[in-house]
Amino acid sequence: xxxxxxxxxxxxxxxxxxxxxxxxxxxxxxxxxxxxxxxxxxxxxxxxxxxxxxxxxxxxxxxxxxxxxxxxxxxxxxxxxxxxxxxxxxxxxxxxxxxxxxxxxxxxxxxxxxxxxxxxxxxxxxxxxxxxxxxxxxxxxxxxxxxxxxxxxxxxxxxxxxxxxxxxxxxxxxxxxxxxxxxxxxxxxxxxxxxxxxxxxxxxxxxxxxxxxxxxxxxxxxxxxxxxxxxxxxxxxxxxxxxxxxxxxxxxxxxxxxxxxxxxxxxxxxxxxxxxxxxxxxxxxxxxxxxxxxxxxxxxxxxxxxxxxxxxxxxxxxxxxxxxxxxxxxxxxxxxxxxxxxxxxxxxxxxxxxxxxxxxxxxxxxxxxxxxxxxxxxxxxxxxxxxxxxxxxxxxxxxxxxxxxxxxxxxxxxxxxxxxxxxxxxxxxxxxxxxxxxxxxxxxxxxxxxxxxxxxxxxxxxxxxxxxxxxxxxxxxxxxxxx
Numbered sequence: 001x002x003x004x005x006x007x008x009x010x011x012x013x014x015x016x017x018x019x020x021x022x023x024x025x026x027x028x029x030x031x032x033x034x035x036x037x038x039x040x041x042x043x044x045x046x047x048x049x050x051x052x053x054x055x056x057x058x059x060x061x062x063x064x065x066x067x068x069x070x071x072x073x074x075x076x077x078x079x080x081x082x083x084x085x086x087x088x089x090x091x092x093x094x095x096x097x098x099x100x101x102x103x104x105x106x107x108x109x110x111x112x113x114x115x116x117x118x119x120x121x122x123x124x125x126x127x128x129x130x131x132x133x134x135x136x137x138x139x140x141x142x143x144x145x146x147x148x149x150x151x152x153x154x155x156x157x158x159x160x161x162x163x164x165x166x167x168x169x170x171x172x173x174x175x176x177x178x179x180x181x182x183x184x185x186x187x188x189x190x191x192x193x194x195x196x197x198x199x200x201x202x203x204x205x206x207x208x209x210x211x212x213x214x215x216x217x218x219x220x221x222x223x224x225x226x227x228x229x230x231x232x233x234x235x236x237x238x239x240x241x242x243x244x245x246x247x248x249x250x251x252x253x254x255x256x257x258x259x260x261x262x263x264x265x266x267x268x269x270x271x272x273x274x275x276x277x278x279x280x281x282x283x284x285x286x287x288x289x290x291x292x293x294x295x296x297x298x299x300x301x302x303x304x305x306x307x308x309x310x311x312x313x314x315x316x317x318x319x320x321x322x323x324x325x326x327x328x329x330x331x332x333x334x335x336x337x338x339x340x341x342x343x344x345x346x347x348x349x350x351x352x353x354x355x356x357x358x359x360x361x362x363x364x365x366x367x368x369x370x371x372x373x374x375x376x377x378x379x380x381x382x383x384x385x386x387x388x389x390x391x392x393x394x395x396x397x398x399x400x401x402x403x404x405x406x407x408x409x410x411x412x413x414x415x416x417x418x419x420x421x422x423x424x425x426x427x428x429x430x431x432x433x434x435x436x437x438x439x440x441x442x443x444x445x446x447x448x449x450x451x452x453x454x455x456x457x458x459x460x461x462x463x464x465x466x467x468x469x470x471x472x473x474x475x476x477x478x479x480x481x482x483x
């Protein structure tokens with residue numbers, strides 16, 4: 001089980017740690033700068049740490065964090081000291097890089113960032129690079145250097161955006177995984193599925209094998225074509241890899257995973273959502289293929305044991321009972337659709353009058369489409385501010401929610417929104433909190449005593465809370481249905 005980064009011992013001064021992260025987050029002003037020149041120069045200056053461990057490289061529009069986390073757990077259960085690199089984080093920056101489920105410690109962040117920044121300064125002084133590294137480039141260099149110094153035997157690395165020009169695409173990857181594909185980051189990756197598929201299949205290279213999720217036909221054609229050009233042998237979810245015998249339970253779900261020539265039976269996964277068995281199958285397939293490349297012997301029992309204990313916060317995570325309370329970071333129409341379908345499957349007889357959706361998001365999201373997909377779940381919508389400079393004000397969310405939910409309530413904070421929603425949720429109903437990584441991260445920090453960790457989910461103070469008196473009034477709780 002991943003250890004909570006907020007509870008780790010701080011061996012450097014709190015102010016020193018905070019100053020390091022403040023300076024690092026200030027680099028976000030540079031934005032996203034696709035390209036490999038700067039990260040390649042940084043890693044060369046650091047002695048090429050990325051060449052000191054083999055890796056599984058994971059990209060996709062959805063599910064890549066879940067697949068990466070499950071693959072790391074399976075590798076660790078097989079006795080491999082394993083690094084895990086994911087983004088974004090929810091509670092702490094240190095979540096982004098872990099070794100055997102333990103986050104990097106504060107001292108590792110302070111010393112590591114200083115080392116990377118010193119290398120960057122020297123490269124700029126000598127004219128090797130012509131700009132400052134971005135937040136993600138520094139973070140990626142820090143992670144790879146820390147993995148190498150920790151003597152990991154393997155790493156599972158999640159792509160930031162895209163793949164071809166992502167800062168992570170410098171690895172000695174034995175397996176490339178493309179989990180899913182939808183229109184996203186179109187200003188960077190292109191405005192068609194084919195263009196985005198070209199960017200994501202850019203993690204493929206000669207000498208590796210591939211595992212591909214259930215992609216739209218247009219995208220799969222592009223991915224398969226690139227794999228064939230490079231000689232990458234690909235397994236596909238739904239063909240060479242598939243899931244069956246799926247059953248829901250109170251604590252998650254069980255299923256079998258079929259691979260070419262082998263079946264892993266009775267996988268018990270303590271994660272909810274109809275999409276997670278497919279993610280688990282991709283992780284199993286990726287580790288299997290990694291083992292073929294490295295000589296690691298597969299063991300069904302070790303894999304099942306790892307998946308039975310896997311934790312991935314904020315992904316249809318149940319955090320309360322009676323009534324049920326779920327957190328999910330979904331912030332696109334496709335992810336909202338999957339969450340809605342999963343809850344519909346879990347609560348087939350649920351009365352929408354008993355359920356409440358708590359929603360907050362960033363600017364630039366397709367709010368109307370997301371709310372259209374969530375509206376069948378509940379009659380009540382509680383809108384909350386997101387603590388980010390890019391948070392969409394609650395008044396603007398409300399304008400787009402009108403006509404979609406019979407009852408709309410504005411809250412002054414995420415915590416107040418959840419409190420109001422819980423008061424309005426029927427005994428047999430559920431509360432769903434959804435819409436943003438930043439929203440879920442804020443709630444998890446509050447729940448886990450996040451005062452030990454600076455709140456640096458995003459620079460800036462975020463939106464001002466609404467002042468309307470009505471926003472503090474809880475909606476009326478629905479009456480329990482008569483038996």
